[in-house]
Amino acid sequence: MQLVLIIAIGLAALASDDVVRASLASLHIASTSVAVFVACATPLCTALCMAMLVRKTIRALDHGRASAFQHAVRWRDAAPWIGLGASAFVLYGTPLALALPEHPSLRWILPVIAVGIPLCVAIGVLATWYPLERRMYEATIVRQLDEGLALQPFLTRTAYVAARLRLTVVLTLAPIGIPMCIGAIVAEVMERIEPGSGRSSMDIATLSSAVLLFMAAPLLVRGALGLRVLEPGALRARLDQLASDAGAPIRAIYVWPTGGLVANAMVLGVIPGTRAVILTDRLIERLRDDELDAVMAHELGHVRRRHLLWFIVVIIAAFTFGGLIMEPLWPLFGAVQVESAFDATRILLSAGGAFAVGLWIFGWASRRFERQADAFAVQLLSGRTGAVAATPQAISSVVQALLGVCRSTGASPSRHSWRHGSIASRVDALEAMEGVELSRFPIDRTVRAIKLASLVVALAALLAP
Numbered sequence: 001m002q003l004v005l006i007i008a009i010g011l012a013a014l015a016s017d018d019v020v021r022a023s024l025a026s027l028h029i030a031s032t033s034v035a036v037f038v039a040c041a042t043p044l045c046t047a048l049c050m051a052m053l054v055r056k057t058i059r060a061l062d063h064g065r066a067s068a069f070q071h072a073v074r075w076r077d078a079a080p081w082i083g084l085g086a087s088a089f090v091l092y093g094t095p096l097a098l099a100l101p102e103h104p105s106l107r108w109i110l111p112v113i114a115v116g117i118p119l120c121v122a123i124g125v126l127a128t129w130y131p132l133e134r135r136m137y138e139a140t141i142v143r144q145l146d147e148g149l150a151l152q153p154f155l156t157r158t159a160y161v162a163a164r165l166r167l168t169v170v171l172t173l174a175p176i177g178i179p180m181c182i183g184a185i186v187a188e189v190m191e192r193i194e195p196g197s198g199r200s201s202m203d204i205a206t207l208s209s210a211v212l213l214f215m216a217a218p219l220l221v222r223g224a225l226g227l228r229v230l231e232p233g234a235l236r237a238r239l240d241q242l243a244s245d246a247g248a249p250i251r252a253i254y255v256w257p258t259g260g261l262v263a264n265a266m267v268l269g270v271i272p273g274t275r276a277v278i279l280t281d282r283l284i285e286r287l288r289d290d291e292l293d294a295v296m297a298h299e300l301g302h303v304r305r306r307h308l309l310w311f312i313v314v315i316i317a318a319f320t321f322g323g324l325i326m327e328p329l330w331p332l333f334g335a336v337q338v339e340s341a342f343d344a345t346r347i348l349l350s351a352g353g354a355f356a357v358g359l360w361i362f363g364w365a366s367r368r369f370e371r372q373a374d375a376f377a378v379q380l381l382s383g384r385t386g387a388v389a390a391t392p393q394a395i396s397s398v399v400q401a402l403l404g405v406c407r408s409t410g411a412s413p414s415r416h417s418w419r420h421g422s423i424a425s426r427v428d429a430l431e432a433m434e435g436v437e438l439s440r441f442p443i444d445r446t447v448r449a450i451k452l453a454s455l456v457v458a459l460a461a462l463l464a465p
Helices: 002-015 018-027 032-062 067-092 106-139 141-146 157-193 198-215 217-225 234-246 281-286 289-304 307-334 340-383 392-409 423-431 442-463
Strands: 252-256 265-268 276-280
Touching (some): 002 106, 002 157, 002 340, 032 067, 032 106, 067 106, 106 157, 157 198, 157 217, 198 217, 217 276, 234 252, 234 340, 276 289, 281 289, 289 340, 307 340, 307 442, 340 392, 340 423, 340 442
Antiparallel strands (some): 265 276
C-alpha cells in the first residue's frame, strides 16, 4: 500500500504540470462521466469481489485447505494496485484533469483524486477482509493459551480498518501530504500578493516543511499512533542495556498498542536526543526474549549506520539518476515530429520513467540497508559474547525473529516487500554470515559503496546550476 500511495502522488504531481496538461487533450479516450463512474465503481466492485473471495476462503479453511489463505492474501495485496490503475485512467484517460480551472486549488484536487481511489479501495478491501482475519485469530486462541501468551479481545470492524490504515496514513501520506498542503497554501497566498511567485514559493515551503516534519517525527508520531512509553522492568532494562552495548543512545522505547494486529518495529529521530524505538504490542507478546533482543538490535543497527539520514541522500540521488537515465532518450523522441498526442506521450514516458527508475533504485538501496541492519544485529549479539566472528546462536536469534514475525502475521516468508525484500532472502543472507569475521561482512562494503555513490550524485544535483 505504501508504494501505491507514493506512485499515486507522483501521478497527481505529473498531471499538475502545465506542459502535461496542455498535451493531455489528445490522449483522452473516455468522457468525464466515465471518469466519475470508474472512480465510484472501482472501490465498490473491488470490495464486492473481495467479499466473495473471503467467503470462499473461509469455506476452504473449514475443509482443511490452508493454502487458500495465502491465495487470498495475494489478491488482497493486489487490490490497491487496481485502484491505482483506476486513478491513472481518470487522470490521463479522461478530460477531468484538463477540465479543472487554472487555479492553485488544482494542486489540491488532483492529489485527492489520485490518492482517494486507491485509499477507498483499501478501506473496502479491509472491511470485507475482517471476517477472515477474525477467523484466523480465533483459530490460534487455543495455541496461544497453551503457550501462555496474552490474549486481547479482537477489534471491531471499524477499529480493525482504522488500525490497519493508521500506519500507512501516518508514515506515508502525512510526510508527503502535509508538506504538499503547506506548499499549496503558501503558493496561493503568495500568488495573490505577488503574481508569478506562487511556484517558487511553493517549492521552498514544501521543502522546508518536509525537513521540519522529518526532524519532529518522534514527537508527532507518538500522538498520532497513541504510543505509550515502555514501563520500567526487566524488559526495559534489557533493551536499554542492549542500546548501551550498541553505542546507540535511545531517548525512549515506545509500545504501539494495535490490538494485537500489527507485528512491526521501527526507529525514529535523526537528531541525537530525539531517537526512539517503537515496538508493537504483538511483537512483545509473541516473540521470545532472544528474538525480541534481535529485533531491537536490528533497529539499533539503523541508528548506528545512520540510515535515516542517508535515506534522504539516497532519495535525492535515486530520482536524479532516474532523470539522467531518461534524458538521453529525449533526442530519440524529438526526432519524430507528429501530432500533440506524441508530445504528451513523450512527457509522460520520460517523467514517468524517471520516477519509476528512482523508485526502483531507492527500493533496491533500502533493501540493502535492511540487510545491513540484520548484519548489525548479528554483530552486536555475537560481540556481546566476546566472539570475533558471527556465531550460530546470534544468527539463529535474528532468523527466528524474522520467522516469528511471519508466524504471528500469517505472511509467507517468500512474500516480497519493496523496501524490505522477502523474509526468505534475508534469512538466506543471514545464514551465509556464519563464521565470517564481524568486521568483514560483505553487506557493509556494499552499503558503503551505495552511500558514496549517492552522496556524489546528490551533491552534483544540488550544486548544478
